[in-house]
Amino acid sequence: MLVLPDAPPLVPAAMGYQRLTGSQKLGFLSLAVLAFACTPRSQAADARKPAPPAQSAAPRLESALDVDATNGVKLTFHVVNAGGADAELDFPSSQTHEVVVLDSLGRQVWQWSEGKMFTQVMQARTLRASDTMSFDERWVGASRGRYVAVARLTSANYPVESRVAFTVPR
Missing domain, CATH: 2.60.40.2360 (Intracellular proteinase inhibitor BsuPI)
Structure with missing residues (x-):
C-alpha cells in the first residue's frame, strides 16, 4: 500500500479504500479519549498518592x-x-x-x-x-x-x- 505524505490515511470500505476527513478523524479521536476515560483505574495508583498533611499540626x-x-x-x-x-x-x-x-x-x-x-x-x-x-x-x-x-x-x-x-x- 502506498501512502502519500500529504494525503489523509486510507481506511477499508466495503469495496475499496476511503479517505478520512478532518471531522471523521476528530470523531474517532473523541471516541478513543472517551473510551480511555471511562475505563476503571487500578487501586494501586490511588494507594501511591501521599496522604494529606494532618490538620492537628496547625494552631x-x-x-x-x-x-x-x-x-x-x-x-x-x-x-x-x-x-x-x-x-x-x-x-x-x-x-x-x-x-x-x-x-x-x-x-x-x-x-x-x-x-x-x-x-x-x-x-x-x-x-x-x-x-x-x-x-x-x-x-x-x-x-x-x-x-x-x-x-x-x-x-x-x-x-x-x-x-x-x-x-x-x-
Whole structure:
C-alpha cells in the first residue's frame, strides 16, 4: 500500500479504500479519549498518592468565658491553643482583648476598655501548643438583671470570641 505524505490515511470500505476527513478523524479521536476515560483505574495508583498533611499540626485557638456574679461581677476570658503548633498572635495595638456586657435588650451597658489608653504599636505574642492565656476583669457597680457578656481576642489573625448569659442576683 502506498501512502502519500500529504494525503489523509486510507481506511477499508466495503469495496475499496476511503479517505478520512478532518471531522471523521476528530470523531474517532473523541471516541478513543472517551473510551480511555471511562475505563476503571487500578487501586494501586490511588494507594501511591501521599496522604494529606494532618490538620492537628496547625494552631487552633478556642476560647471560653467564665462569669462569677456572686460578689460583684468577675469575668475571666480564656484562650487556649488546642492545635499541635505554636500560634503567633498579631495585635494592632497594646490592647489584647475586649469585654463588653449587653443588657436583656442587647444594649451595651459596660465596656472593659472604656476610658483606657493603649499604645498604638503592633505587637506579637506566641501562644504555644496546649497553652492558655487568661484575662481577669471586674465589672464594678452592676445592677440587678440579666446580661450577656462578650469577650474577644483583638488579634488580627486569630480573632476568637466567647459569649455567656448571666444574671446579677442582688
